[in-house]
Amino acid sequence: MKDLIPEDMTAWAIARDVNGGTRRALDVLEATQAVIAAREPEVQAFAFYDPRIARAQAEAGPIGPLAGVTVTVKDVIATRDMPTGHNNARYAGQGTGVDAACVDTLRSAGAVILSKSVTTEFAATDRGGKTRNPHDLARTPGGSSSGSAAAVAAGMAAIGLGTQTGGSTIRPASFCGVWGWKPTWGVISREGLKLYSLTCDTLGLYARDLGDFNLLADVYDLDPAPRPSSLSGLRIGVVRPPLWDRVEAPMRNALDTASAQLASAGAVVEDVTLHDDFAALDAAHGTILMREGRAAFLNEARARDDLHADFVAMVANAAGITPEDARAAYRTADLCRARADDLLAGYDAVIAPSACGEAPRGLDKTGDPSMNSFWTLLSVPVVSVPAFTGPSGMPMGISVITRRYADRTALAVAGLSAKVVGGAIA
């Protein structure tokens, strides 16, 4: 599908043309609005969209590294001129008057903040929203950043902002066939994002071209890191995270295929053996989310009687998490983060599945985050490359991962990989 969207609608091409004077931001916006008119009725990616708000920004003649670049913002991220609804009745139509820091930075760079995109409730459940997968309207786009992934995949925005606490950015990227990037924890401000887990919540990004992520890495001031220019001689590890038994055959085949393709391109590819300590990470992730979610949703539970049972249970500590459990979970996470730093220092990057398989049928659930939570709790950057097509014709992504702060290395290796990795998996 992304092949059907003109390359001149990528962020880097838009910014190049608007800054060069060969296109106006308004022309870009009008072309985008034509796509929205065609696709939004079936994809339903947007939680809020008022064409006048976008038009006013485009008409103002934006300048900067993202001049004229259209951005859709997950509806748990605050925007000063659009409501932030969190897919929750209490916040429907509710404005905040202040941009989230990540949005503020994009505005300063000349971006056009176009729309709010559908999220699962508070970005903290796997209950699907209204959004459909642009590649097959009967399938979930993944979640919780459902709308941003689907909108970028359908060409309705150049860039999508999402969040990830478990697998909420990378899994939808895989399901929708777009580039996804969960940066290192803490390098892009989370101010103005609905809070679920301080330890895990991370801004996520979507684009249809890796070059757009390189632009965003500059705008968001990511740390310098080596950017290899060839796969030849790169040390690439292949990771099969805990919960590997949940990965379906097509994704296993995709990972094997990617490994072989990277090796053929000259990379030194080897399977990574994980220390036994990592086996405890998934349970630690669950414990930390339950404990932090209990604090995060307390005010919602106190303010109203109709909060969904998912959140009421978290606030009531239905899982029975004790202080001892919490201390032990943080200790596991801390230990594994240090181990991951050491392990990943031995590779230029590692690869792993971006999801368990193709997007499942149905919109009730957003799919299985088992291949994502592991990396989220480790704080490391993950870039999902939209490389493969599964047996149902749906996209499947491969994640490229490095140690903390080496996001630019992950982006570079992902870009090199995209040139040789991919294909149709039977």
Add this chain to the structure above:
Amino acid sequence: MKDLIPEDMTAWAIARDVNGGTRRALDVLEATQAVIAAREPEVQAFAFYDPRIARAQAEAGPIGPLAGVTVTVKDVIATRDMPTGHNNARYAGQGTGVDAACVDTLRSAGAVILSKSVTTEFAATDRGGKTRNPHDLARTPGGSSSGSAAAVAAGMAAIGLGTQTGGSTIRPASFCGVWGWKPTWGVISREGLKLYSLTCDTLGLYARDLGDFNLLADVYDLDPAPRPSSLSGLRIGVVRPPLWDRVEAPMRNALDTASAQLASAGAVVEDVTLHDDFAALDAAHGTILMREGRAAFLNEARARDDLHADFVAMVANAAGITPEDARAAYRTADLCRARADDLLAGYDAVIAPSACGEAPRGLDKTGDPSMNSFWTLLSVPVVSVPAFTGPSGMPMGISVITRRYADRTALAVAGLSAKVVGGAIA
């Protein structure tokens, strides 16, 4: 000074009377407003105060565990009906339309959200604001939660909300002679607080009576923990944190006096020897704040040219923090947090200074946080007991600390300690 404020203006007494029908919330508010009229012109604790906003809440007849309790909110914490100015020109008079989670929870409990209180800029500098110490107008109240500490000390609100990233809650509590509580990291939502450091930012609380903190512990759903009813036989450690050479003689004497007083009351008091690893914690705190602050203030630096040099330097990474530095700092913090869990498990509580000494003269600077950052980075709960008076007649607090999630134990031990600890230090 707190002895001059009637006990019936504590939170627990207000809530008892309003719920019992013996006082109206409006009566409480009017009595509070009389104090404000008398003291605010000299103390200057408030960044925003509109008596009509408070009056509307009191007239509505609040019910709940904090019915009628007046609360002043540090001006980096979002309030739906008052601006949140951050002591920064860009945000002056700027509303958010949504309460911070911690404020929302207080409203649901019946509290009257009275005012916004002065903060240092973005709660992230030691440049003083306009607020004066109610005990000596020529001295700083401490910071960054300057206004909330001073307002509670002067009787202008029953409860004050602050934040702590280094020593921004506990130090002002010590300087202003009020109870201060920095809860365990993560147990009270930080949503709606200006972001500086995800790793360290914590909501802080002020009151004039320990009973008020016990009420707040219920309202904020703190974890159950042992609550001893006698000092007899309690194991109390005495900690002299790294940077001890910055502690002035009066505070050293106060700590020694407190130790002796606790021992006389039957506690088993012993000096704690800190593992050598803890010596690296202060530098790790600095590195983490520089790295996280760089991300936190990026949007401010991009949006305008007149940002204070403090923040410009942080965004420009003037400190030259490398990814390796950051990884090492997090590793140190993680290691020490696990060590602290183990160490503190051996005591019912430990005590330490709440500041280096009395509040310094002058309003330019808010004082030295060296006795606070250590505990902040360890994520542990700290309760400052307003126990001593120094040679200049200024208050000095002693901190009671436990391991993570044992806030209720820290509160109980602090309450028991307050009965036997204190006095005038020559």
